[in-house]
């Protein structure tokens with residue numbers, strides 16, 4: 057069988073599958089030079105290596121080599137101090153204060169598996185090969201192992217680095233990136249996803265400027281401000297055309313993704329832990345593993361890029377046991393009752409949920425000792441006996457006796473000063489001596505870099521989950537970190553706290569999800585403040601935003617879909633007027649905005665459910681019937697122009713195609729619009745369920761489908777109309793014939 061990783065005698069390394077080729081070589085100076093990343097090549101080992109050996113004043117200095125400079129050499133893992141002036145992948149200092157690093161090629165191995173990353177989440181192996189190249193700094197006695205995994209059936213390349221101190225003195229790491237890729241000069245654009253609370257995942261697309269453009273986080277979470285995603289693409293790239301180089305990280309803390317356009321128009325992409333305020337002391341004999349960086353290349357535009365990510369996330373990242381499991385519909389108590397909740401109200405909501413066909417009742421915030429508002433009790437994970445007199449296990453059993461599943465909310469990483477936990481362990485929070493810890497939503501962050509804190513949380517949560525009637529957990533996290541310091545670490549290791557926190561969090565998640573494999577975990581951090589592949593490795597779905605207004609949510613889903621499959625997203629029918637922005641929308645639009653998300657539900661109070669019972673019943677029925685289709689489908693962004701959004705989802709078996717169209721603000725005398733569908737079989741016929749008309753696949757793609765018309769009056773017969781007015785929505789369903 058042809059191998060995906062090949063190495064030539066003169067030390068050229070080629071990784072190649074049906075999606076891409078990636079080539080690098082060892083120069084005569086021992087530098088790992090990047091050679092090629094792009095469409096698959098027939099003979100990748102034979103690709104021309106561009107030897108850039110021109111003499112340029114001031115820069116041509118590499119250990120006496122007059123005609124060689126690292127400043128214009130594309131590299132695999134650059135360091136600083138020997139003629140490369142761009143931002144390096146590795147930097148730090150040794151015990152002498154020497155900050156010059158020089159990593160030279162030492163050896164390589166190829167494995168047919170994907171080695172695990174110590175204490176960090178990682179994508180799973182299977183049908184893959186891994187190349188491990190060891191570089192070494194002969195002076196600092198630092199070895200760096202570069203890991204590259206290529207998959208037979210995926211266009212994703214994963215990379216990580218492992219640093220090992222082979223010397224007898226401590227080394228200090230300041231930059232410990234996971235990967236660096238140098239691309240050749242071209243006109244590039246960069247796409248990234250930025251936002252804030254309730255407005256996550258906004259797209260920004262700009263020309264790659266000269267200099268460095270960085271998206272990062274120093275908040276302790278991957279954050280809503282910048283999701284860990286960056287796509288560099290040829291200028292003018294569309295959904296189905298153009299070269300795209302996209303990166304993300306399997307990490308939920310302080311990350312950095314950057315693109316740097318250098319003096320010779322070369323472009324460097326870096327991915328890894330944010331070097332700002334990071335500092336790791338590497339004792340002799342110790343190793344440090346970076347989080348996994350993931351890269352996608354395609355020459356078929358942003359749509360294809362998304363499909364590669366989506367397939368990979370489903371197959372190799374989210375927990376396997378939920379991969380093909382349709383998600384239950386649920387009623388969540390938050391926007392229904394907020395903190396005004398007790399066991400009778402839960403039961404009332406459970407009855408209402410059942411009456412409209414919902415599968416699960418989720419008890420959100422407010423159930424634990426003394427929790428009447430957000431000023432107290434986080435950390436005391438025992439039922440509030442005044443309002444939940446029978447306790448959680450009994451309540452869960454009662455809800456289940458109604459024929460529903462039962463889910464519960466936790467915010468394990470936090471503590472309120474007003475809590476028993478804080479009284480007992482005031483030093484268990486992130487803090488620095490002499491400074492008052494800042495409160496965020498009246499709460500402090502527990503110090504998960506300490507093992508005893510992680511153990512405590514495991515025990516407390518485990519007690520509740522072990523009652524046997526919990527089907528789902530919503531894992532929330534509602535503030536960014538400040539005063540990041542730990543009483544558990546010495547003074548000179550305080551800049552390790554943020555990363556050690558993540559290791560603690562991952563170990564807690566691993567222990568809980570392994571012990572309770574059948575519980576469905578949903579990730580939440582005030583919505584999308586920590587929606588990333590690290591969290592998705594433990595939890596198959598996430599509450600991507602607190603924005604429950606459907607119109608506000610359209611952009612959030614659209615932006616998130618560049619990287620994340622809609623299978624990982626949760627959406628509710630929320631109240632109208634909406635609690636975040638006051639907008640009034642129809643129940644239909646509230647339902648359809650989240651229709652492609654695998655996890656669908658309601659967050660409505662009893663009166664709302666009663667008032668809209670029949671309509672809700674219909675929608676929950678639709679959600680149940682389509683639940684299987686929302687797993688594994690192919691999502692296409694067809695239109696997103698500020699006033700219209702149109703998406704298509706083709707199911708995994710290709711038999712059903714859904715088309716959703718949203719028209720935001722209405723106006724008279726609008727043009728007639730068409731949707732050019734994508735990825736259909738050009739030779740097949742597609743039957744529109746609504747009116748039984750058959751359409752040719754090629755025509756639906758090339759000539760398009762007439763979209764329903766929004767108008768203030770009737771303009772013509774024989775055309776399809778949407779609801780009059782603002783915020784209207786329409787769903788088409790096609791069945792492939794034959």
Ligand code: DGJ
Pocket residue numbers: 390420421465532534580581582583599601602
């Ligand atoms: C923030 C979450 O995003 C909400 O959905 C809700 O769970 C609240 N926290 C509860 O405090």
